[in-house]
Amino acid sequence: MNVKNYMASLGSEARNASRAMAKASTEQKNSALTACVEQLVLAKEQILAANAIDLERGKSNGLDAALLDRLALTDERFDAMLEGLSQVAALADPIAEISDMKYMPSGIQVGKMRVPLGVIGIIYESRPNVTVEAASLCLKSGNATILRGGSEAINANQAIAACIATALESVGLPSAAVQVVETTDREAVGELITMPEYVDVIVPRGGKGLIERISRDASVPVIKHLDGICHVYIDDKADLDKAEAIALNAKTHRYGTCNTMETLLVAKNAAADILPRLAACYAEKGVELRGCAETVAILPQAVAATEEDWMTEYLAPVLSIKVVEGMDEAIVHINQYSSQHTDAIVTEDYTRARRFLREVDSSSVMINASTRFADGFEYGLGAEIGISTDKIHARGPVGLEGLTSQKYVVFGDGHVRR
């Protein structure tokens, strides 16, 4: 069977399975998640052995250390995978919730019912634990899913997929509700993202290159974010202790995450006070500073920033710093250079806080809090399949609700339109 036919057959089975998933009871879905835990525990040895084969092959194919690390299923990661399944089972079921039911002047009652999207395609790299994570969120939200992991993780992914299939069948749900693409042929991705008749939305997880390629070529909607160029603006009405704590945490809590601050904006009137304090903290952590002319005048240890710096997601201990006149210039800079992921202001001024909140056009806008909070768990979503910087459909951290839609429901008693 060629790749096109193979993917169409996966798609068609997923579409059928999605109908069963849409009407599956909460108990059935939770039982499936619990059964998954059991199956994974039973198959732990085989899964780790499959992962060992992937790692061995990765090494001989010359994968770099970071990729090999992400590929490795340690005991700790395996347990986290099981824990994640239990957490998703414990979340409230979003499906079929009816809201806003109101009587209209005509006498009909109108409301909305939450429904699954249908079939979700997930495209990801290396980390085999994503297979379980993504499958569990799609399952709980009543969707069928087609998972396309990286070719480097194919053996572990297949072993995990077998467990999920067994778990689904054990509770009477179709095993096609979670399918892992078995071919490593890259054409499979091209097919997956251009089958709107079978796939309702694509969630790509991985590097910017992968996501850009998918967004460009997909004929199916994509839930995605490309960059995390996040800003913290320290206002001249900021409490400088809070400013120091937030700017330090936003940059140094973790360097490689998308909600890490990449550019610090400081009001002119606060710069001389706060920048030296911050520079001392950053020096301790080994963060390289790149600043505008005014920054460099205050902090001689900073190198001169170029235009390129304002557009760069370093994902590393590097920070660009710009001194601005005040909040207006900060907002202009943010709306120009931000990737619309997460931006924060530090201020005690009520009116500025209120304006910043409204005028910054990003998926998360924060007052006096670290950008690192932009996260599905921290926002109380219980889990996260990704973060969306798009405005259509889901925006910000995407949990179960982002994998659903709503339909209108109408109750009448023989009502007709006049």
Added chain:
Amino acid sequence: MNVKNYMASLGSEARNASRAMAKASTEQKNSALTACVEQLVLAKEQILAANAIDLERGKSNGLDAALLDRLALTDERFDAMLEGLSQVAALADPIAEISDMKYMPSGIQVGKMRVPLGVIGIIYESRPNVTVEAASLCLKSGNATILRGGSEAINANQAIAACIATALESVGLPSAAVQVVETTDREAVGELITMPEYVDVIVPRGGKGLIERISRDASVPVIKHLDGICHVYIDDKADLDKAEAIALNAKTHRYGTCNTMETLLVAKNAAADILPRLAACYAEKGVELRGCAETVAILPQAVAATEEDWMTEYLAPVLSIKVVEGMDEAIVHINQYSSQHTDAIVTEDYTRARRFLREVDSSSVMINASTRFADGFEYGLGAEIGISTDKIHARGPVGLEGLTSQKYVVFGDGHVRR
């Protein structure tokens, strides 16, 4: 200037204007709508004269009668346009509404703020009143908009656009917040739907051919519905008086609308009782009946339906009828042939009603009510820019809220992530 550059310049101006619109106050937006009414009243003669030129040209170009009718701005339609503006001004402003604000275990407060989508491109045919209707909804929802009307309506649209621009400027809003494309070159549409840097969403209004073409070629998200193949299923537990009223209203209230019933499904045990009653009503209205074998056995006046009939949106006094075993077969038929617009059940059975509501995968699902109720006004949205049968973003009738998104807002007091 070539079309590509012209459209890019419209796009860039719209993007800038969208920032001003996003922070415009409710009062400013309402004043703009009121000023629009005043400007249109002042310019009524010029607008009707421009429309007369369009009509004249349309006639000499051989436009058909239906198109000429849609193109004509009568006094009544002009007044309806003014009335629509006042209604939109009276609607609540959806923008910047904050909801679901909750304290998290970390101490931060997290909620959602409703925000405009940004720039909305509207592509429509003939009816010049759509210019005002679409502009007013985009304006009230804090968006900038680029309107591309049909070339046959260009003179009236330009005259209306001038009024809107004057109105916007009179309240201190940028006139680029509502721009009407001035060229009738078809390349302009191709550009409009492939400028994601300037346009956030496209709403096509018009025939299926137009919408299909746009959906296929757009690189910007499209809010749309293609077909309205709506079903009414009469259950054997139906109250036959309600069934008769609903099936008659859903088919004959208006033939050319997307929420008109095209296929009637009847439970086997109810067919002999209800079909002859309905056939008498339909005969009175001159509705042609096309039925399955069982239908034809009961109603000899019906012609035999073909497979094609189940997939056809007649938009005419034609109805296809199928006798089914019961609700299960009805749901299977609907999920296969429905355009996922609006489908209804008539039944007094609680359990079946509950199942139908959950298992039918359409943007509106109704119990004991006519499909004709699927409409923004009837649903209490106050207005409607279109009906979406997609699952991503807006679904069902799309009012102001469908032209918005939500961002997360986070309040802290110096909070950092542990």
